[in-house]
Structure formats: C-alpha cells, structure tokens
Amino acid sequence: xxxxxxxxxxxxxxxxxxxxxxxxxxxxxxxxxxxxxxxxxxxxxxxxxxxxxxxxxxxxxxxxxxxxxxxxxxxxxxxxxxxxxxxxxxxxxxxxxxxxxxxxxxxxxxxxxxxxxxxxxxxxxxxxxxxxxxxxxxxxxxxxxxxxxxxxxxxxxxxxxxxxxxxxxxxxxxxxxxxxxxxxxxxxxxxxxxxxxxxxxxxxxxxxxxxxxxxxxxxxxxxxxxxxxxxxxxxxxxxxxxxxxxxxxxxxxxxxxxxxxxxxxxxxxxxxxxxxxxxxxxxxxxxxxxxxxxxxxxxxxxxxxxxxxxxxxxxxxxxxxxxxxxxxxxxxxxxxxxxxxxxxxxxxxxxxxxxxxxxxxxxxxxxxxxxxxxxxxxxxxxxxxxxxxxxxxxxxxxxxxxxxxx
Amino acid sequence: xxxxxxxxxxxxxxxxxxxxxxxxxxxxxxxxxxxxxxxxxxxxxxxxxxxxxxxxxxxxxxxxxxxxxxxxxxxxxxxxxxxxxxxxxxxxxxxxxxxxxxxxxxxxxxxxxxxxxxxxxxxxxxxxxxxxxxxxxxxxxxxxxxxxxxxxxxxxxxxxxxxxxxxxxxxxxxxxxxxxxxxxxxxxxxxxxxxxxxxxxxxxxxxxxxxxxxxxxxxxxxxxxxxxxxxxxxxxx
Numbered sequence: 001x002x003x004x005x006x007x008x009x010x011x012x013x014x015x016x017x018x019x020x021x022x023x024x025x026x027x028x029x030x031x032x033x034x035x036x037x038x039x040x041x042x043x044x045x046x047x048x049x050x051x052x053x054x055x056x057x058x059x060x061x062x063x064x065x066x067x068x069x070x071x072x073x074x075x076x077x078x079x080x081x082x083x084x085x086x087x088x089x090x091x092x093x094x095x096x097x098x099x100x101x102x103x104x105x106x107x108x109x110x111x112x113x114x115x116x117x118x119x120x121x122x123x124x125x126x127x128x129x130x131x132x133x134x135x136x137x138x139x140x141x142x143x144x145x146x147x148x149x150x151x152x153x154x155x156x157x158x159x160x161x162x163x164x165x166x167x168x169x170x171x172x173x174x175x176x177x178x179x180x181x182x183x184x185x186x187x188x189x190x191x192x193x194x195x196x197x198x199x200x201x202x203x204x205x206x207x208x209x210x211x212x213x214x215x216x217x218x219x220x221x222x223x224x225x226x227x228x229x230x231x232x233x234x235x236x237x238x239x240x241x242x243x244x245x246x247x248x249x250x251x252x253x254x255x256x257x258x259x260x261x262x263x264x265x266x267x268x269x270x271x272x273x274x275x276x277x278x279x280x281x282x283x284x285x286x287x288x289x290x291x292x293x294x295x296x297x298x299x300x301x302x303x304x305x306x307x308x309x310x311x312x313x314x315x316x317x318x319x320x321x322x323x324x325x326x327x328x329x330x331x332x333x334x335x336x337x338x339x340x341x342x343x344x345x346x347x348x349x350x351x352x353x354x355x356x357x358x359x360x361x362x363x364x365x366x367x368x369x370x371x372x373x374x375x376x377x378x379x380x381x382x383x384x385x386x387x388x389x390x391x392x393x394x395x396x397x398x399x400x401x402x403x404x405x406x
Numbered sequence: 407x408x409x410x411x412x413x414x415x416x417x418x419x420x421x422x423x424x425x426x427x428x429x430x431x432x433x434x435x436x437x438x439x440x441x442x443x444x445x446x447x448x449x450x451x452x453x454x455x456x457x458x459x460x461x462x463x464x465x466x467x468x469x470x471x472x473x474x475x476x477x478x479x480x481x482x483x484x485x486x487x488x489x490x491x492x493x494x495x496x497x498x499x500x501x502x503x504x505x506x507x508x509x510x511x512x513x514x515x516x517x518x519x520x521x522x523x524x525x526x527x528x529x530x531x532x533x534x535x536x537x538x539x540x541x542x543x544x545x546x547x548x549x550x551x552x553x554x555x556x557x558x559x560x561x562x563x564x565x566x567x568x569x570x571x572x573x574x575x576x577x578x579x580x581x582x583x584x585x586x587x588x589x590x591x592x593x594x595x596x597x598x599x600x601x602x603x604x605x606x607x608x609x610x611x612x613x614x615x616x617x618x619x620x621x622x623x624x625x626x627x628x629x630x631x632x633x634x635x636x637x638x639x640x641x642x643x
Binding site: 002004009012016312315316318322326403 | 455458461481484485488489493495499501502508513515516517518521561565
C-alpha cells in the first residue's frame with residue numbers, strides 16, 4: 001500500500017462521517033487546549049513571580065531582624081524585633097569582601113497628604129545606595145543623596161502610584177511639598193514604575209532618608225531590613241556566611257542558632273517560590289490531562305464503532321489481498337490523524353485561551369514551545385494507544401466472517 | 407491448474423463438530439467454466455472459500471499452479487488472493503458512497519500499482535465488464551443492481567487473476583439482468599479466463615461447460631455436459 005493511498009483512504013474515512021469525526025476531534029481539542037492553557041498559566045505565574053523577585057535587585061541578600069527559624073516566623077517577627085542598626089549595615093559594607101553596596105531600610109505606613117488629597121502609603125527610609133541595590137530607576141528629579149541622609153533632611157522621592165494618588169497622572173511633583181504624618185517634605189524626585197509583585201506594589205511608596213524616618217517619624221534607632229548587594233551571583237553564599245559571622249560577632253552571640261537576625265538571598269526565595277509554582281503547574285496540567293484521557297477514550301469509542309460498521313468492508317479488503325498489517329495500519333492512521341488534527345486545533349485553542357486569560361484577568365501566561373511539542377507528542381501517542389486496540393480488532397477479523405457480517 | 411486432493415474441512419465449535427467437506431478431490435484446467443451447484447449447507451461455499459484462499463482445509467492438499475497452498479500462512483494467502491484470484495459476491499460488496507473508480511482500483515491499491523497506471527487498467531476492465539469509463543465518477547449507491555455487479559466484476563479483473571470465483575453472482579438480480587451478467591462471464595471465459603461460480607439457478611448451470619454438484623460435503627456429480635446431469639434437471643425453474 002502506497003503512503004499516498006493510505007492518506008487518501010484516511011481522508012475518505014474521516015470525511016465520510018464529518019459530524020462524528022468532528023465531535024471526536026473536539027474531545028481531543030478540549031483536552032490539548034486545556035493542557036496548553038493551564039501549563040501556560042502555571043508557567044506564566046512562575047515566570048512573572050521570578051522576574052518580579054529578580055526585579056527587586058540583582059544579587060540581593062536581605063538581612064532581617066528576628067530569630068532564624070522558619071520562613072513564616074521570620075516574616076512574622078520582622079519589624080517587631082529591633083536588633084539591626086544602620087551601623088550593622090556600615091560594618092557589612094566596610095568589612096566584607098565582594099559586597100557592592102548596602103542599603104538599610106526602615107519601612108512603615110503613614111498618611112501622606114498633598115492639597116487635600118491623601119493616601120496611606122509605605123514610607124521607606126533608606127540611603128542613596130538603595131537605587132542600585134534594589135534596581136530602582138529614577139523617572140524625574142534626583143534620589144536621596146548621602147548629604148540628605150547625614151543631615152536627616154525632609155526630602156521625599158515618590159513612587160509613581162503615590163504620585164498618581166497625590167498629584168494625579170502626568171503631573172511633575174518635583175519641588176512640591178507634601179505632608180507625611182503632619183511633617184512637611186519637599187519632593188525631589190520620582191521613580192520609574194516597576195509593576196506590582198506578589199509581595200505588594202513596589203510603586204506605591206515614598207522614599208525618604210532613613211535617618212529622617214528614625215528621628216522624625218518612627219523615633220527609633222533600628223532598621224527593618226539591610227539590603228546587601230553582592231558583586232556577582234557566584235559569591236552569594238560566601239557573602240551570606242560572612243554577614244552571618246560578622247553580625248554574630250557584633251551582637252555578641254556565640255551560638256548561631258540563637259541569632260537575632262536572618263540572612264536570606266533572593267535565590268532562596270526564588271527557589272521556594274519556583275517549587276511551589278512548579279507543583280501548581282503540574283497540578284493544573286494533571287487536571288487538564290484527565291480531559292485529554294477522556295478525549296482519547298472518545299477516539300477509541302469512535303474507532304470501535306467504525307470497525308464494527310465497516311466489518312464487511314474489512315472482509316472485502318482482505319478478500320482482494322489486504323494483509324493484517326494493511327488493515328491495522330489504515331485504522332491506526334485514522335485515529336492518529338484524528339488526534340493530530342485535534343492536537344493542532346487544540347494548540348491554537350490553548351494559545352487563544354492563554355491570550356484571553358491575559359486580557360481578561362491580567363495574569364501573565366507563557367505558551368512555551370516545550371508545551372506545544374509535548375501536546376503534539378501526547379495527542380499522537382493517544383491516537384496510537386487508543387487506536388491500537390480497534391485497529392488490532394479490525395486486522396484480526398476473519399475475512400469469511402467479516403464478509404458475512406450483517 | 408487447480409488440483410484438490412482429499413480435502414476435508416471440519417468446523418469445531420464448542421462441543422459440536424461439523425464436517426463441511428468430506429474427502430473432496432477434483433481438478434480444474436485453465437479456461438474452464440465450472441458451475442458448482444448443491445443445496446444450502448452442502449459445503450459449496452466452504453469449497454469456494456478454500457479455492458479462493460480465504461480459508462484453509464483441515465486435511466488434504468490444494469495445489470494452485472502446482473504449488474501447495476493449503477498450509478500457507480495468512481499473509482501468504484493474502485498475497486495469493488491479491489495476485490491470482492478475483493472475487494465476485496452475491497451482495498456485490500462495493501465500498502459505500504464511493505466512486506466506481508475507487509471501487510475498481512481497490513485491489514491495485516494493495517498490489518502497489520503506481521497511480522498513473524490505474525486509470526488505464528480500470529478503464530479496460532470496466533469495458534470488459536460491460537460498462538464504460540463514463541461511470542467512473544458515479545457513486546456506488548447510485549448504480550442499479552446490474553451495474554453494481556459489473557463494477558464488482560471489473561474489480562475482480564483488475565489484478566489479471568488466474569481464476570474468477572463468483573458466489574451466486576446473480577442471486578440478488580432479476581433474471582434479465584442476471585442473464586446479462588452471465589453473458590459477461592461467458593465472454594470473459596471466451597477470452598481465456600477460468601471461471602468458477604456457485605449457483606442455484608438452472609439456466610446458469612446450463613450455460614456452464616462443467617457442473618459439479620455437492621451434497622453433504624461430498625461431490626455427487628461432476629459432468630462436462632449439463633444435459634447428462636441429473637442434478638441440473640432437478641433444479642426447479
């Protein structure tokens with residue numbers, strides 16, 4: 001049997017009952033489409049979380065106060081513990097190799113007011129090095145300078161969301177005066193938008209010198225976070241160890257398990273988040289995979305019906321010289337063809353769904369070549385697996401019985 | 407060309423053993439026109455299946471062109487059916503809702519005949535079966551019974567077989583159309599084709615050059631002239 005004959009037979013067989021073939025294909029379309037869409041949502045989420053974390057700053061290590069136990073406990077005690085100071089940050093910058101810069105941070109929420117408009121926003125006290133450490137870019141004006149920090153000047157750099165809230169969009173706030181917690185601050189700049197993250201918006205913020213926060217707003221001496229930037233990703237773990245040792249020494253703690261701070265790199269966070277999103281992706285794909293299996297059973301059902309319906313035809317084909325292999329190949333090609341078409345349409349549907357999800361929910365989706373190839377492979381495999389049994393059933397028919405079949 | 411020696415066919419189902427053919431022997435030469443007659447259940451269809459390599463005998467030998475085909479595998483039997491035998495069925499067995507052309511070339515598909523040669527072969531065979539290429543594009547279900555059987559005959563001819571086996575080819579046709587089909591077989595026989603057909607009808611048995619009558623799995627009569635056949639005379643008009 002020539003290949004072209006095989007395809008011709010397949011074409012005629014599939015088009016002979018268009019409605020049934022169409023509905024059977026639909027099962028596969030839905031299965032493949034949902035797998036692609038689900039995986040794209042999962043991978044999109046993973047990708048956006050990862051890029052958000054990376055956007056926080058390259059090679060970032062954060063030192064937070066609180067005991068070094070579990071992730072959640074550290075988070076819970078952050079801010080309440082008061083063990084880290086600006087001097088700790090300076091010591092890290094001076095004494096540890098491979099540290100690019102250190103930006104201490106003290107964040108609290110206060111009410112900010114401008115001309116009757118007010119917003120409750122995060123006031124982040126920091127130093128000039130914050131810009132490079134946290135990968136923040138300026139849109140207008142200038143950032144907090146070393147002088148501002150040293151003299152505890154009342155200057156403020158707005159995040160774009162805060163600017164929108166206080167001044168309205170497209171307004172240049174530089175030079176204006178806002179009130180934070182009842183104290184006047186002069187706006188000296190505005191940052192570029194960074195977009196929202198799973199950890200809250202990085203745009204709804206006002207940056208002021210950390211010493212100003214300590215003296216005039218919070219009235220404390222500690223910081224809430226030390227942001228440390230390493231010179232490269234290779235030296236991260238070494239720097240992490242050195243910071244731990246240095247701070248233990250400075251805080252007079254001999255047992256590292258009793259440390260009153262915790263040191264974490266972005267990689268640690270990324271790793272944790274990635275493992276969660278991967279599990280999520282697998283879960284989504286597994287749920288969608290069930291519909292794919294159901295679609296495959298649909299294919300098998302149709303092929304079984306077809307074989308029964310065409311029993312006499314199979315008998316005739318055998319009588320005119322078709323071998324078992326010819327018959328089984330013909331039916332197998334038919335089912336693979338059905339699933340393949342279903343796979344192609346399903347891929348288009350999946351991409352469409354992913355787009356729709358992005359448009360209507362704003363979630364990032366990512367259709368990878370990998371998931372498309374996987375879908376093609378899976379649909380073809382389903383055609384072979386679920387087509388095999390009916391094809392064998394057809395091939396094994398005895399020509400005499402088949403010809404007499406009513 | 408065909409030599410059958412002591413063929414026995416036993417069907418085994420559960421506990422019942424049915425003997426369909428008992429020690430049947432005969433031979434058929436090239437160019438013969440043989441009618442096989444007999445009551446239903448006599449074993450003539452079983453004999454036909456064995457001659458057509460659709461089935462193998464339980465015992466005995468079947469030589470086709472001197473080659474014993476009674477012990478061949480399924481795939482080897484398929485090759486013989488493909489190259490040496492043409493079948494015509496009572497119920498035509500055309501592919502449904504399919505053009506005449508595709509029906510005729512079906513055996514060529516399995517014989518790997520190149521596509522550009524198929525139209526010519528199909529045209530020649532359809533002409534021999536009494537239709538013309540004008541019918542190529544007709545769908546099988548748009549044809550009359552006589553036309554369907556002619557298409558089936560054309561299909562049986564395309565592989566240029568040694569023997570044409572016809573299982574009651576006129577059984578589903580009225581007597582006038584049946585006559586035309588029979589004439590077609592006679593023409594093919596005159597052109598040198600060996601034809602073996604099963605029939606219930608007297609006028610067809612009378613046109614055959616040789617009549618073999620089977621009863622209860624055994625040959626009861628084998629004559630070359632129907633006028634000397636008692637069995638043919640017994641068939642009711």
